[in-house]
Amino acid sequence: MAGSTVSVPLGDGSGVLPRRAALIVFGVSALASAILSLALGLSPFVWLIFTGLFSLLTITVWSLAVEGRRRALDRVMTVVIVDIFILALVPLGSLIYTVVKEGTARFDGEFLTSTMRGVLADGGGALHAAMGTFIITAFATLAAVPVGVMAAIYLVEYGKGRLKRAITFFVDVMMGIPSIVAGLFAFALFSIFLGPGIRLGIMGSVALMVLMIPIVIRSAEEMLRVVPDSLREASFALGVPKWITVLRVVLPTALAGIVTGVMLSIARVIGETAPLLITTGSVDSMNLDPFNGRMANLPVYVYEQYKFPGVPPEAYIERAWAGALLLIIIVMVLFLAARLIARRYGVEIRR
Amino acid sequence: MSAGTVSPGNSSTPGKVHRRLGDRAFSGLATAAGVTILVVLAGVAAFLVSEAWPAITAPVADLPDGKNLVHYIWPLVFGTLLSSTIAIIIAVPMAIAVALFTSHIAPKPIAMSVSYLVDLLAAIPSIIYGIWGIAVLGPASVPATQWLADHFGFIPLFDGPASTTGRTMLVAGIVLALMILPIISAVAREVFQQTPKGLQESALALGATRWEMIRMVVMPFGRSAVVAGSMLGLGRALGETMAVTIILSVSGVISFDLISSENPSTIAANIALQFPESSGIDVNVLVTTGLVLFAITLAVNMAARTIISRREAAGGR
Structure with missing residues (x-):
């Protein structure tokens, strides 16, 4: 070191550590x-x-x-x-x-095939909650996807001026609505027309819909935007009207991406607990009618089994964990399926 | 070039009226869907106000515990801000590191798969974070908080006595931090990756080490986006319900003590805890607190979006 005259710009030391x-x-x-x-x-x-x-x-x-x-x-x-x-x-x-x-302690056949009806301690299951989650989420999806995709089509294909800017801005704002506020909204909406203390499965769907719409719009918008303009222009050049161009050329091109976005948005809302806690209530037996009476669902099931255990508490806590496992499996499957579709069709997911 | 600038050749022959009818119907439908968003948001505000109104106008004597509405809401606002502040303080530096790891440190193939893992953090339902927090993180935190109370008890934050169950504000804040980390790091990662290659290479060519390049080129470039991303995360932390509901044992105090078993509640957690048991004016009071939460998150989110859009307008991307 002492004999070295070369000045190393990196500083006082002259050596270099090995590569690894x-x-x-x-x-x-x-x-x-x-x-x-x-x-x-x-x-x-x-x-x-x-x-x-x-x-x-x-x-x-x-x-x-x-x-x-x-x-x-x-x-x-x-x-x-x-x-x-x-x-x-x-x-x-x-x-x-x-x-x-x-x-895994309680993730057994009985858990997946029975309800909590008449269950006092051991045993029991979450079939009613799983069905409830499925129905509530399905209704939310059925409402959110058409509105979301059409709104995205508006933003990409038709929108201009102040209305477009306002909608873009408020979609972002809507993205930030706390889930419990969405639940309160659904409650307020229904209780004004149907009286206070009302609890219905469909109220949960409305709350989830409010949370889902902006996520669907954002992802669909992104996917529609990457459809090359040359495809639209070719279609227009053949004399095809704009709306048929959108339906037959643009949408099919973006379909895989939109489906991916929808699945990710379902994965995002399916575990929402707070809005369902205050809108769907909970019940021990099977209810498949979202327009009539309280409806159990997985997230609230997990919450109530864990937070308010009966005697012996272990049975309740074990059911809560089994419910959590089921919920995580559902979310992971949605997540992975979305990734698979994305990879299969070369969609780039940006969040 | 935006797709909106392309339009079909409108050689309108008289016989093609039905086509233009279809066009008009379809664009009307799309516009209606767009307007629906505005209607839904306005509806959220309107219905919340209408359900909150009875509580706002009610005489003080009718309210829960005969307390003034402001006195009822203030401790909840305090708890909400406190838990979110802890979450932000923990999450922002971690999110920046995670974003830098995926954008600049890790080799490409590793970066792809690990960013996927971080996204997975965002997909886990909050209720599961909650029961994990109370079953695993809480008990694990007890020795640490005990130590903090013993040695740093003179700081008001660690005043103690330390909780023996781990159901503390600190644990709730850490869990919130985990939940908002993916949101912040996703925004940060995106801009870090957009840092102009030329600038980065110039810095390296001038003899900067990788860290110096990150500090002098990447960080300044991404600063406003990191601020905006943090505010989005803050918005989420403010409104997050279940993790706090299930972890905290609340007692309605106003206290900066993060490690004791007496904690202020948050707006969202209070609604989740009280709502199922409430009726009459109590429900209206809870909706009023929800309205306050809505206003706070709205303000935070609008500020974040304004920063992001100003950045985009300035040619940030």
Whole structure:
């Protein structure tokens, strides 16, 4: 070092760490903290934290000694970012692990095929809640998709001037409506016409619809926008009227993307609890009529089993976890199916 | 070029009237769907106001506990702001790191699949976050909060006595942070990726390290979007209901103490807890609190959207 006359712009240090330095440091830190955790009998979570801190410390010292301050800072920030990223994924892993572990205890045939009617402690199931969730979400989807897709068509194909700008802005605003406010809206709407204390499955659908419409519009709009103008122009050149062009050329081209967006929007609202808690109520037996009486659904089922357990509490808590597992499976299936469609048809999902 | 600028050759021959009829009907239908959005939003505001009105005009004696409406709502607003503030403080730095990881640090193939994992965080229903928070995170937080109470008890935030169940404001805030993290990082990731390649390469060519390039080029470029994304996340945290409802054991106090078992409630959680049991004027009072929540989130979201659209107008993308 002393004999070196070349000035290195990167700073005081002149050496460079080996190419795999970061990996080496991570590996060594993971190993070291694993030994330490095993020796002290600590949990895997503590092991992760130790690994992060160890790797941070080692890379700092090593790089400072060899490469100088600026490069060391670069390496430290890289490790910090990677560590934070891993830290952000830990809860996801823990959550899925917990739900699967706790949920499988009662995730059996009886759970999937029976209701809570007459169930006092053990046994019972969530069939009525699953059916309720299905019906409520289906009605919400049936209302939200046509309105959402047509509104997107308006924004992309027809809209201009102040009305278009106003709608674009308020779709964004609608996206931010808290779900409980959507529930209160549905309640207020129905209670004015049908009297206070009303609880119906369809009220839940209305609340979910309010939450779904802006998501559907946003994704459909995005998908319609990427349909090349040359397709529209070719159709116009053949003398096809605009509305048939939209229906027969633009929509089919964007269909896969729109379907993907709709599935993601269903995945987003199917687990909504708050609006359903105040609109559909809950009930122990099967009710398949959304226009008559209270209607059970999965999210509220999970909430009530967990929050208000009877005797013995274990039976209720286990049912809550099994319900949570079912809910997560439904959401994951929707999520994965949407991804598969997207990949199959080359749709790029942007959120 | 927007699609709206293209229009069909309108050589209107008299015999083709039915075609133009179809065109007019279809565009009318599309416009009606667009206007529906405005009607629904106006409806939300109108019906909330009409259901809240009886509580706003009612004499104080008729209200729950004979308290003034403002006195009823204020502790809830406080709790809402407190939990959301904790969530934002935790989530924003993490979201920026996660976004940078996917946009600049991780190799391309890894970045693709991990950004998918982060999106998955957003898809998990809030009720499940809630029961995870109370079953796993809460108990896990007890030793840490106990330590905080013992050693940093002089700070009002950690005044204690520490809760023994972990059903604290701190845990609720952390869970909220996890729920809004994907929202913020999605917005941040998008703009970080749009940072002009030329600027980034110039910085590197001038001898900047990758971190210096990120700090001097990528961050300034994305700053307003990160602010806007954070406000969207804030809007979500303000209105988030179930996680807070199920985690907090509420007692209606106004306290900055994050780790004790006595916590202020939030507007949304209070509605979820009280609504199923309420009737008469109590329902109207709850709808009034919902209206306040609606107004707060509306203001936050409109501010965020204004920042984003100003940025887009300035040629940010």
